[in-house]
Amino acid sequence: MSQIQVSAVSKAFHSTTAPPRQVLDGVSFSIAEGEVVGLLGPSGCGKSTLLNIIAGLDAEHSGSVSIQGRPMQEQLGAGFRVAYVFQESRLLPWYTVQQNLEFVLRAGDFPRAEWGERIANVLSAVGLSEFRDFYPRQLSGGMQQRASIARAFCIDPDILLMDEPFSALDELTARKLRESLLALWARFRTTIVFVSHNAFESAFLADRILVMGQGRITREIDMGGTPRPRSYDDTALFEASKNVIQILERHAHPSHANPSHS
Ligand SMILES: Nc1ncnc2c1ncn2[C@@H]1O[C@H](COP(=O)(O)OP(=O)(O)O)[C@@H](O)[C@H]1O
Ligand SMILES: [Mg+2]
Numbered sequence: 001m002s003q004i005q006v007s008a009v010s011k012a013f014h015s016t017t018a019p020p021r022q023v024l025d026g027v028s029f030s031i032a033e034g035e036v037v038g039l040l041g042p043s044g045c046g047k048s049t050l051l052n053i054i055a056g057l058d059a060e061h062s063g064s065v066s067i068q069g070r071p072m073q074e075q076l077g078a079g080f081r082v083a084y085v086f087q088e089s090r091l092l093p094w095y096t097v098q099q100n101l102e103f104v105l106r107a108g109d110f111p112r113a114e115w116g117e118r119i120a121n122v123l124s125a126v127g128l129s130e131f132r133d134f135y136p137r138q139l140s141g142g143m144q145q146r147a148s149i150a151r152a153f154c155i156d157p158d159i160l161l162m163d164e165p166f167s168a169l170d171e172l173t174a175r176k177l178r179e180s181l182l183a184l185w186a187r188f189r190t191t192i193v194f195v196s197h198n199a200f201e202s203a204f205l206a207d208r209i210l211v212m213g214q215g216r217i218t219r220e221i222d223m224g225g226t227p228r229p230r231s232y233d234d235t236a237l238f239e240a241s242k243n244v245i246q247i248l249e250r251h252a253h254p255s256h257a258n259p260s261h262s
Pocket of ligand 1: 013014023044045046047048049050
């Protein structure tokens with residue numbers, strides 16, 4: 001059974017001053033357990049809306065999302081764990097890095113005896129062991145985002161949802177964080193759904209890229225043949241991202257879809 005099944009999800013935003021805006025229009029796909037899937041598309045194409053619907057944070061839509069055959073809310077009630085990483089770290093500023101992690105372990109009812117090992121493992125994976133007693137304001141943006149990724153993994157989530165987690169970082173920092181993310185994935189084999197507008201990032205991280213446009217999934221690109229651990233020098237990733245960019249360009253300029261006819 002697939003881990004996440006999205007079936008014919010449509011959503012329109014209604015407003016009193018403008019016509020309804022159809023943001024998602026019959027989106028269907030499924031994601032297997034342990035898979036890393038990227039939702040890729042231009043700004044405003046509905047990626048965050050779709051991620052929120054998968055997370056169960058937005059129930060106002062048609063169609064359905066099921067998690068191992070049941071609604072997310074039921075799964076959460078039965079102990080299923082979902083973690084979210086956003087573009088900004090959303091650490092609690094009055095807590096240290098360690099206290100931020102303890103906060104989610106406490107909220108998730110993890111036995112206190114496990115906390116030390118869980119925290120040590122994830123902080124070491126993201127290279128923050130020496131910074132556990134620092135407050136967020138004492139850390140760079142990249143380090144804050146590392147802490148946010150550590151916080152997500154310390155609960156060993158069943159599903160990790162990430163909304164443009166590296167978009168606010170400079171490219172060198174983003175590169176290191178993507179590698180840390182994949183190292184954590186290799187250890188935990190978490191099902192990951194991430195949103196990105198960066199074709200190369202999507203190719204680097206994903207087993208499968210779902211390209212979004214006009215409220216739909218317009219293409220699916222299988223990256224499963226690219227070996228892991230991934231390398232930034234793998235030319236197959238450049239080829240794949242070139243291909244993806246061409247697809248995005250065709251969405252952005254449909255009249256140029258077939259240059260030989262223009
Ligand atoms: N709460 C809302 N009310 C009205 N329109 C919204 C709301 N949230 C998002 N939208 C619109 O829906 C579209 C998709 O938004 P979003 O899912 O955030 O896109 P993305 O994450 O791909 O950039 C955008 O045009 C946005 O303006
Ligand atoms: Mg968004």
